Amino acid sequence: MTIVSYQLEGDIGVIRLNHPPVNALSQALRLGILDAVTQAQNDASLALILICEGRTFIAGADISEFGKQPVYPSLPELLDLVEASQKPIIAAIHGTALGGGLETALACHYRCALSTAQVGLPEVKLGLLPGAGGTQRVPRLAGVKAALDLITTGTPITAAKALSMGLIDKVIEGNLLTAALDFAKEVIAQGAVLKRVRDLDVDKENSSAEFFVEFREKLSKRFRGQEAPQRIVECIEAALNKPFNEGIKIERTLFVECMQSPQSASLRHMFFAERMSSKIKGLPKGSQLKDIKRVGIIGGGTMGGGIAMNFVNVGIPVTLLEINDEALQRGKDIIAKNYAMTVNKGKLTTELAAQRQALITGTTDYNDLAEMDLVIEAVFENLDIKKQVFAKLDKVCKQGTILASNTSYQDVNLIAESTSRPQDVIGLHFFSPANVMKLLEIIRCDKTSDKVLEVSMAIAKTIKKVPVLSRVSYGFIGNRMLRQYAREAQLCLLEGSTPQDIDTVMQSFGMAMGPLAVADLAGIDIGYKAREGLTDEEKGDARTYCIADALYEMGRLGQKTGAGYYKYDPETRQRIADPVVLEVIKAQAKNKGVKRKKIDDVTILERLTFALINEGFKILEEGIAQRPSDIDVVYVFGYGFPAYRGGPMFYADTIGLEKVYQTICEFGSRYGEAFWQPAKLLKQLVAEEKTLSQWANS
């Protein structure tokens, strides 16, 4: 297949790119464009059009080339040649012109776009900055403030917005090529002027030192711990204060610094991890999929209601079942309140919110679920109750209905056994709030059919979730690891830390929240009630939960009671350290014969993160997760692990498995081997001197 073709249409040369799936600027594509532009300099053409086949204009540089040896021509080299063309080049945009794609268009002399197109510079999401002139050309066209907003958020904008900002010259309805040819004719008629963005001056509005100081401060709060946004500001300052060529040099240096940073390596890893997680090993891609037209949800609590919203948001009607009319009304009220909040934030119109709610039908009769394509159970977290629900579903649902349980811990194999069709049973573990959180753990039972798995993955995409496959295991992937993380948080408390010590360390590391602040948010009663159903052996060492139990028994359930590991200002809901908690901790330590001593920050960090990592290795060696990157997706999308550290498993590779292993062994002798048994897989990889990513790719 020719990925770049060049043809004369009258006196206009058309350069067509055809490099599926997204016309990413691989070396082959760059060489193709270079050849076409060079060839066009000596033919009869008077102007050129750069247009793409397939679903989109160029979606950016080829991310898989980053971190490898650079190959000729680099994108900046190519864009110098494009801009220097003696014949005007017109970029004709459809789909998404992103990153290097938009930079290519900006190096052209004119830009037109379909009204449905979007443009943007999302490099910051990969820990990068636009490295092919974007930081220098956008401020020349759109001004400093617009450039900063576009590039530091990375959020794409519509063609209409791009037109109003001056980034493009024309918005087109109808056939893109035809309209681009007409535009080219206009350009020729007006003397084929070579409009080079580099020749423009940057508007001096928003150029004061104070403006930049303030902007930087806002950024450091919004993108806590991230390096690329600050470097972007540096580039825009250069655009303002230096000639184009000098600005480009600064951009290049800072781009290379970003690209070589662990933050960018982590974010690039997450980009591919997110796309990989929906692929099921051993199953072909894109087989025949069943359409899901109606969904039943059992349980109208916070979880069931949130799950229902996911489906009606994409136009799939939901039947919501509750035990009586009162409970049903309560469920509907929760949903209405959630929609009202979204409307208040200006993210949805009142009409759309009403339309979506109208897609929810309430019932108290299981027979109304007979014709559902998918039923999701979201009742109380109790195995017997769940089994009864599934036995009823087995009786009423048509053949082929997918029967899913939204359980966080229960053995879905046992739930499947309560039906005559275990092949149709699966776990769909949503995270709270279910209408917001992107993660969806898909639990494959021993007998779940391949087809049901594939359909479930497709459903996840339809409702815009990031799915990760897990086998049955207590807590599946996420909560199983969380248990070990929480264990270490509790032990650190008992042995010498305060809640603030631990939360500050983990927040500085980049976690969205520290573990004790999270416990207060989720409710201390949740863990307590989960433990109630366990035997002493299953509960494990009492030191890992005695403080939580003591707080529960004092009625300190977290934010909802105004006090937990912290107390909360009734008005501002602000977290405040509470000396009472320290007394509780000290009493528990005394009771357990533990002598408290301050724990340093590095040790807190290593105890919590290595507990996660070690459990992650065990999950891999047992085949519960398909691949290390899936665990990273679970932690970044479900538990607030910083994406710029790539998830716990990628982070383990970043710091080195040898270091992780040695520290875990040392913790074993210091804190007890019952807690610190290095995973077999970790030990094996250290012995083989392999990284986890080498193991995953072997």
Ligand code: 3H9
């Ligand atoms: C950049 O441009 C730097 C420059 O400033 C400077 C350079 C010097 N590269 O997302 P999808 C693959 S940085 C390689 O599922 P969608 C993707 O992995 C770049 N591969 O589709 C997937 O593969 P597979 C700035 C890429 O329709 C397949 O394409 N640009 C790239 O949901 C389909 O992707 C960006 O950050 C790439 N650039 O969404 C844009 N992009 O099928 C990144 C995609 O094997 N891309 N692939 O899993 C996107 O945001 C979305 O892919 C897009 C399509 C919106 C385009």
